Amino acid sequence: MSYRKKVAVVGLGIGRSHIVEGYVPNAEEFEVAVLCDLNLERLATVGEEFGIAHRTTEFREVLNMPEIDIIDICTPPGSHFEMIMRALAAGKDAVCEKPLVGSLADIDAVIEAEKSARGRLMPIFQYRYGDGIQKAKRIIDAGIAGKPYVATSETHWIRTPEYYAVPWRGKWATELGGVLMTHSIHLHDMLTYLMGPIAGLFGRVATRVNDIEVEDCASASLLMANGALATISATLGSPEEISRLRLCFENVLFESNHEAYSPGRDPWKIIPATPEIGERIDELLVDWTPIPVRFQTQMKLFHEALVSGDPLPVTTTDARRALELVTAFYQSSETRTEVRFPVGPESPKYKSWRPA
Numbered sequence: 001m002s003y004r005k006k007v008a009v010v011g012l013g014i015g016r017s018h019i020v021e022g023y024v025p026n027a028e029e030f031e032v033a034v035l036c037d038l039n040l041e042r043l044a045t046v047g048e049e050f051g052i053a054h055r056t057t058e059f060r061e062v063l064n065m066p067e068i069d070i071i072d073i074c075t076p077p078g079s080h081f082e083m084i085m086r087a088l089a090a091g092k093d094a095v096c097e098k099p100l101v102g103s104l105a106d107i108d109a110v111i112e113a114e115k116s117a118r119g120r121l122m123p124i125f126q127y128r129y130g131d132g133i134q135k136a137k138r139i140i141d142a143g144i145a146g147k148p149y150v151a152t153s154e155t156h157w158i159r160t161p162e163y164y165a166v167p168w169r170g171k172w173a174t175e176l177g178g179v180l181m182t183h184s185i186h187l188h189d190m191l192t193y194l195m196g197p198i199a200g201l202f203g204r205v206a207t208r209v210n211d212i213e214v215e216d217c218a219s220a221s222l223l224m225a226n227g228a229l230a231t232i233s234a235t236l237g238s239p240e241e242i243s244r245l246r247l248c249f250e251n252v253l254f255e256s257n258h259e260a261y262s263p264g265r266d267p268w269k270i271i272p273a274t275p276e277i278g279e280r281i282d283e284l285l286v287d288w289t290p291i292p293v294r295f296q297t298q299m300k301l302f303h304e305a306l307v308s309g310d311p312l313p314v315t316t317t318d319a320r321r322a323l324e325l326v327t328a329f330y331q332s333s334e335t336r337t338e339v340r341f342p343v344g345p346e347s348p349k350y351k352s353w354r355p356a
Helices: 014-023 040-050 059-063 077-089 104-116 131-141 185-195 275-284 295-308 316-335
Strands: 005-010 030-036 070-073 093-096 121-123 148-158 198-206 217-224 229-235 237-249 252-255 269-272
Touching: 005 014, 005 059, 014 030, 014 040, 014 295, 030 040, 030 059, 059 077, 070 077, 077 093, 077 104, 077 121, 104 316, 121 316, 131 185, 131 252, 131 269, 131 275, 148 185, 185 229, 185 237, 185 316, 198 316, 217 316, 269 275
Parallel strands: 005 030, 005 070, 070 093, 093 121, 148 229
Antiparallel strands: 148 237, 198 217, 217 229, 237 252, 252 269
């Protein structure tokens, strides 16, 4: 197996961030060999910026390139499912931005396709990576935190009509959802990453900020599988943008920084209940090595997993958990009932969560 992987980045909006944060810092592991985008001006600009000569507007051409190991899909959400399935059928490893696909039925089809595919698929959840969240994860996994009590997740961002002037945004067919799909999905992944799976959800969604099809406000009450309680709130109408997790355990309080787009980095509040618990945490973290944030670490771990054959740092199962939460949110809001987990084919929203 080749050590240095050749990558084609498809979609150069967020795809440029993948290059800057993920591939350039890991240049010994990856070579971005091909760029693909329908916007010729953007294609030329990014190509010149990074000295990438091979540029195309045709996804089919990328699929047929034997030299390409990885296809990194950064296109609008409505195109993800078809591109993922075609990349796997072509024998490529793939990376795909969130939201991975547009229904639980679609992600179950992707999981099934992966079983016989030569390549593997890594969804993007870059907010998992940073010293703050990874220290919390180590403390929880070591059993020091104790019983989980309650948690809160707040994604309070701002999006104006200018943001929704981009034709594919704010529409069910192309963005697949609103604040739950495109914005707060990151913090919700962090919540379950640290607190474990969800057992039940009662949620509401509303469109209150912009004149769009999809929701831009949401709130929910959650029962976690471990018995803890959690609350979620999200809006795109907050002039001061924050992303905040606050997790209360028996022995430790964790609170993320409030950076909207990098809540995983330090400083996090890690407050022990007693001096003795504080000493155990200090001993656990005494050899801590700083973790680069966001795409840099996720891509580094992706490469290590491809070379070793070990599990990927983020899997389609993780992406399904995120979309299961979204599905339950829309179902609960529409039916005004609690949705119990797991959510499967029996759900009226399994094949599509668009409003009835």
